[in-house]
Structures are given as C-alpha cells and as structure tokens.
Amino acid sequence: MQKLSIKQLIIITLCLLVLVVGCMTIHQRRHFNKNVKIDNVSVGGLTAKQALKKLQDNPQSPKIYVNNELVFTDKQSVAKFSSADEQKIKNALHSQYTFFPSSKAKNIAIKPQNVNQDEVSKIDQAVSQKVTELNNGRKAPVDAYAVYENGRVQVKPAVGGTQYSLDGLHNKVENEIAGGTIYLRPVYKAPLSANSKTVQNEKAKLEELSKRSVTYQVQNKKYQLNCGEIITRATYQNGKYHFNTGAANSKIDEINNTQATLGKSFEFKTHDGSVIKTTDAGSYGWKISKKQAGKTLTNALVANKQTVNAKNDIYGKGYNQQGTGYNTTSNNGIGDTYAEVSLADQHAWFYKDGKCVLSTDIVSGTNDKGNETPKGVWYIMYQQTPSILRGLNDDGSKYASKVQYWSPFTDSGCGFHDASWRHDWSKQAYLAKGGGSHGCINMHPDVAGQAFHDLQKNEPVIIY
Numbered sequence: 001m002q003k004l005s006i007k008q009l010i011i012i013t014l015c016l017l018v019l020v021v022g023c024m025t026i027h028q029r030r031h032f033n034k035n036v037k038i039d040n041v042s043v044g045g046l047t048a049k050q051a052l053k054k055l056q057d058n059p060q061s062p063k064i065y066v067n068n069e070l071v072f073t074d075k076q077s078v079a080k081f082s083s084a085d086e087q088k089i090k091n092a093l094h095s096q097y098t099f100f101p102s103s104k105a106k107n108i109a110i111k112p113q114n115v116n117q118d119e120v121s122k123i124d125q126a127v128s129q130k131v132t133e134l135n136n137g138r139k140a141p142v143d144a145y146a147v148y149e150n151g152r153v154q155v156k157p158a159v160g161g162t163q164y165s166l167d168g169l170h171n172k173v174e175n176e177i178a179g180g181t182i183y184l185r186p187v188y189k190a191p192l193s194a195n196s197k198t199v200q201n202e203k204a205k206l207e208e209l210s211k212r213s214v215t216y217q218v219q220n221k222k223y224q225l226n227c228g229e230i231i232t233r234a235t236y237q238n239g240k241y242h243f244n245t246g247a248a249n250s251k252i253d254e255i256n257n258t259q260a261t262l263g264k265s266f267e268f269k270t271h272d273g274s275v276i277k278t279t280d281a282g283s284y285g286w287k288i289s290k291k292q293a294g295k296t297l298t299n300a301l302v303a304n305k306q307t308v309n310a311k312n313d314i315y316g317k318g319y320n321q322q323g324t325g326y327n328t329t330s331n332n333g334i335g336d337t338y339a340e341v342s343l344a345d346q347h348a349w350f351y352k353d354g355k356c357v358l359s360t361d362i363v364s365g366t367n368d369k370g371n372e373t374p375k376g377v378w379y380i381m382y383q384q385t386p387s388i389l390r391g392l393n394d395d396g397s398k399y400a401s402k403v404q405y406w407s408p409f410t411d412s413g414c415g416f417h418d419a420s421w422r423h424d425w426s427k428q429a430y431l432a433k434g435g436g437s438h439g440c441i442n443m444h445p446d447v448a449g450q451a452f453h454d455l456q457k458n459e460p461v462i463i464y
Contacts (some may be wrong), residue, residue, distance in 0.1 A: 028097060035105040036096050038089070039179035055081040055089075060180025064123055064173065065324045067134070078119040079112045079178035083263045088112075104448045109176045123173055131186055133163050138162040145191035146202035148227075149235040153206045155199060158191035164221060165189040205236040214300040215307040218255055218288070219329055222307075224253065230297045241302055245294025252290045255310075257297040261285030261333040262317060266377050268332070268462055271340060271349045271356070276464055282376025283410065285333070286314040286323030318411045319381035324458045332400055335376065338460040339416075341441060346427040348416075348441065349407060350454045357454050360447045363422065363429050365414070366436030370394075373439050378409040378461045383452065389417065391438055404445070405452035414439040416455065418448030 004012075032051060041058050042222045045052035059077035063070060069420040092108045141161035145154060164186035176182050192198055213226040229251060233244040262285035266278045292313040316323030328335040336354035341347075343364050350358040363371035371394070387406035391413060393399055401421070408415030419442035422429075430436030443451055 003185045007182070017107075024101075025099070028099065028101065030093075032093060032098055033098060033102045033104070033106070035103050037105075037107040037142075039108055039176070040091060040107060040181065041179075048086065048093050051093070052083075052086055053088045054082060055085075055178075056426045060178060062119070062123065062177060063181045064127065065181070065183045066127055066130045067182070069130070071130045072123050073108045076119075077178075077180070079115045081112045081178070082114055107179070109213055110176050112178050112358075114176070115177060120173060120177065121185065123254060124170055125390045126282060127169055127173070127184060128166060131166055131169075132134055135163045136184075136387075138164075139187050141191035144194040144196070144199050145192075145235060146199055147204050147208055147239065148206045148231065151171055151210075151228040153210055155194045155203055157194050158189060160293060161189060163189050173187055202236045205241075206234060209234065209236075210243070211300045214297060214305060216293075216310060217299060217307060217324065218259055218310040221259065223251065223255065225297065227301060227432055230301065231292070234298075241298070243298045245290075245292065245298060245371070248294050248297055249290050252288050252293050256287055257290060260287040262287040262315075262323065266332050266334060266462070268334065268377075269462075270342070271359075278462060278464055279376045281374060282325050282463075283318035283379040284379040285318070286316055286326045288313050288401075289315050301402070318379075319408075320379065320458060325460065334460050334462065337456070338462060339380075339455060341373075341461065341463045343375070343430075343463065346430060348443075348451075350451060352454060358447065358450055360443065361425060361427065363419070363425060363442040364436055365430065366434060366438035367431050371438050371464060373437075373441065374410060375413070375463050378414075378463065380455050380459045380461065381408050381411075381415075385452065385456065387417075389413075390442075394434070405448045407455050409454060412439065414441070416441045416443060416448075418443055418445045420445050 016322055025390055030047050032043045032046055032145060036042075036044050038051060038055060041055055043054060046054065060078060061079050062072065062074050062078050064072040088110050092110060096106060096108065113126060139161040140163050142159040144155060144158040165188065166186065169184050169186060172184060173182060210227045213224060214230075216223045216225055224247070228247065229432050230248045232246040233242055234399075235242045263280055264285065267275060267281040268278055269275050288310055292315075293310065296308055296310075296313050311326055314323040314326050315321060320393075325333050325335065330336060337352050340349040340351065341362065341364070346362055346364060348362045349356050350359055365371045384406045386402065386404050389399075389401045389403055389406065403417040403419070405416060406417045417440055419437070424432075424435060425444060428435075
C-alpha cells in the first residue's frame with residue numbers, strides 16, 4: 001500500500017475538520033444550547049418545532065409574587081402557545097446561537113399570541129392592591145414644579161419619597177406570563193425632575209405670562225395692571241394655569257372705594273335744588289367682585305388681551321344680582337332718569353332724561369316701626385300689570401289686594417302701586433295709626449298708570 005505524503009495528510013485532516021465544523025454549525029443553528037429555557041421550560045437540544053411542541057404540552061399556571069409575597073395564583077394557564085408562535089421560537093433560537101456549544105443557563109421570555117387578557121387584568125388588580133397596601137404610611141415623592149411668586153419664576157426641586165411605583169410591572173407580567181412564576185420588585189416612585197421637559201415647559205409658560213399686562217376699564221376710567229399687580233402666585237400644570245389673585249384685591253378695593261356705588265350714600269340734588277346725602281341702606285348700585293375680577297384679569301393675561309372691561313365682574317344687591325347703574329356716571333351715578341320720593345312732603349317726582357314728566361302726591365308707609373317706607377336709593381326690580389299684593393296686616397291677618405299697576409323696589413315688598421281702596425289722600429294720612437300703607441308708595445288711580453309707564457326696570461328710586 002502506497003504511503004500518503006504529509007501534504008496529502010494535511011489536506012485530508014483539513015477536509016475532516018471542515019466537515020466536523022460544518023456539521024457542528026448546522027447542529028448549532030438548528031438546536032437550542034444545552035441549558036436554555038423558554039418561559040421556564042427547558043428546550044436544550046431541541047429544534048424550534050420540538051421546542052414549540054414542548055411549550056404547547058407544558059402550559060404554566062401563574063404564580064405572581066410582589067416582594068416575594070404571593071399575590072395571585074390560578075390553576076389555569078394565562079398564556080398558551082400555538083402554531084402562530086412558531087416564528088417567535090425561531091427568533092429565540094437565532095438569538096441564543098453560539099458557534100461552539102454553550103452550557104450557559106439562559107431563560108428566554110416569549111409572549112404567546114394567545115393570552116387571556118381577563119386574567120391579566122385580575123393580576124394587575126392584585127398587584128396594584130398589594131402595592132397600595134405596601135405604600136400605606138410611606139412618604140409620597142413630590143415632583144419638581146415651576147412657580148410664579150414674588151414677581152418672579154422659579155423651579156422648586158423634586159423631593160424623593162418611599163412609595164412604590166406600578167411603573168413597568170404590567171409590562172413584566174405581559175412579557176413573562178407564559179413562564180408561570182413571576183417575581184415583581186417594584187421600585188420607588190421617581191418624582192419629576194427640575195430638568196425634565198415638563199417642568200421646563202411650565203417655567204417657559206410662566207415666564208412668558210409674567211411679562212404681560214392688561215388695561216382694566218371700569219366705566220370711563222382705565223387702569224394699567226401688570227402681572228405682579230394681579231397674580232400673587234401661579235403654576236402651570238397639565239396644560240392649565242392655577243392662580244392666586246390676592247395681589248389684585250387691593251387694586252379692586254381701591255377701584256370700588258373710588259367708583260363703585262353699592263352700599264354707599266349718594267349726594268343728590270332734589271327737585272327744589274337742595275343737595276342731600278341719602279342713607280346707604282338702599283339696593284341700587286354696583287360693586288366689583290374681587291373673585292370674578294381675578295378670573296377676568298388672569299384670563300386676559302393668558303389670552304394676551306390688551307384690554308378688558310369690568311362690566312362682567314360687577315354684582316348687586318336684591319333682585320338684580322348683576323348690579324345696577326354701572327353704565328351710568330352722571331348725577332353721581334344716579335343718572336337723569338329716576339323717581340324721587342319725599343316722605344316729609346308725601347310727594348313723588350318722576351324724571352326722564354333730566355326732565356320731570358310727572359309730579360304727584362302719594363301716601364307712604366305708616367310712620368311706625370314695621371310699616372315705614374325705607375329710605376335710601378333703590379331700583380325698580382320689575383313691573384307687573386295687573387297684580388295681587390299679599391301680606392300680613394298689623395293684627396296678623398292676611399290680605400290680598402288687587403292692583404292694576406305694580407312696580408316693586410325692595411325685596412321686602414315695597415313698591416309703587418295704585419290704591420283704589422284708599423279715601424284719605426292727605427299729606428297727614430301716613431302719620432295716623434293705620435292711615436299709611438305697609439311701606440309701599442300708594443298712588444291715586446288717576447295717575448298710577450302714567451307713573452307705571454314712566455318707570456322702567458332697574459331705574460333708581462331715591463327715597464328721603
């Protein structure tokens with residue numbers, strides 16, 4: 001037999017080596033390494049199809065632990081493998097491939113297509129309940145946030161806490177549920193940091209707002225107010241501003257003291273030219289609401305409006321809660337259309353645009369406590385024709401009087417009306433016991449109709 005040369009031996013050896021390596025490579029590419037598991041099921045040495053079959057035959061029943069404490073278990077599996085998952089197994093085979101066989105332990109988590117989401121929801125609920133229980137008594141973290149106060153914007157730093165977060169737990173359950181047993185270890189809730197995009201956006205919004213101002217028009221006067229004169233403190237969170245408008249209160253007080261008329265006495269020139277001071281007990285007038293003004297002004301700053309009017313911020317007393325006389329600046333806020341009543345003269349004058357259109361005797365409330373006609377500046381609340389006036393007599397009995405014309409000016413039931421039952425129209429009638437009205441202004445039927453039509457809703461009534 002012919003002896004092989006060294007060169008021939010080398011060639012044969014290389015060929016055998018290539019064959020062995022080739023066979024090993026093919027085997028490695030088609031089979032899982034020795035200590036590989038998929039969802040806690042050993043698939044070492046198996047092909048993708050064999051591994052899938054084993055996974056199908058060995059569905060895992062769930063056991064969910066939170067910090068090593070069992071919170072959920074069930075005899076039925078939550079996730080089941082099917083032929084639809086074959087590609088996922090092939091991907092897992094490729095991911096664990098090594099050129100040389102490896103004995104390194106590895107567990108690959110694969111989420112099957114078939115997952116019972118109702119069971120997953122129950123697991124989420126159990127986990128959430130446990131985390132809530134663990135958080136009892138623990139300190140919650142405080143997010144960093146931007147704030148406008150003392151005329152400048154600053155960022156308050158985050159403060160860490162000891163409460164656990166649910167973040168990531170659901171995803172871990174979803175991804176590892178086919179493996180049956182899952183150990184969840186929640187981490188502490190992470191507060192929003194000062195450098196976060198959210199907080200920096202808050203800061204930018206507040207800085208932009210802090211540079212704005214608005215003109216507040218009150219009747220015929222204008223007040224230029226900057227942000228610091230309106231807002232004491234402001235934050236911007238979840239797309240909304242939150243304001244403390246205490247800074248505006250002093251300015252609104254100043255405006256009310258200067259211009260508002262509600263609850264004040266009026267300087268009034270009577271029919272004969274004499275000037276009197278009315279009482280401050282009436283209901284006529286308006287005043288700016290600090291709360292509503294704060295909303296109007298901050299909304300204007302947010303919208304970057306240049307001017308807003310106070311007319312929507314006023315309030316009143318009695319029947320008209322929106323206030324009366326805001327658009328009137330002449331005659332100390334009373335205007336030129338009003339009704340004037342002198343109790344001493346038992347007479348009334350009705351003015352329209354500065355001209356007296358009716359002058360007539362009246363009978364007012366009896367000059368004793370409980371039936372007096374109240375002094376002050378009031379306003380016509382509404383008008384009704386015909387009407388029935390109801391109330392109590394001095395002896396406690398009820399009365400119901402039909403009238404043709406009714407124009408009330410107080411919440412207590414005083415107003416102008418005809419009094420067809422009255423016979424004593426003298427100027428002393430109201431002085432006699434029971435001779436006057438219950439507080440109303442009685443008018444002779446001959447003139448009551450004209451008075452009714454000369455009056456209008458919200459018109460001031462000056463009684464002195």
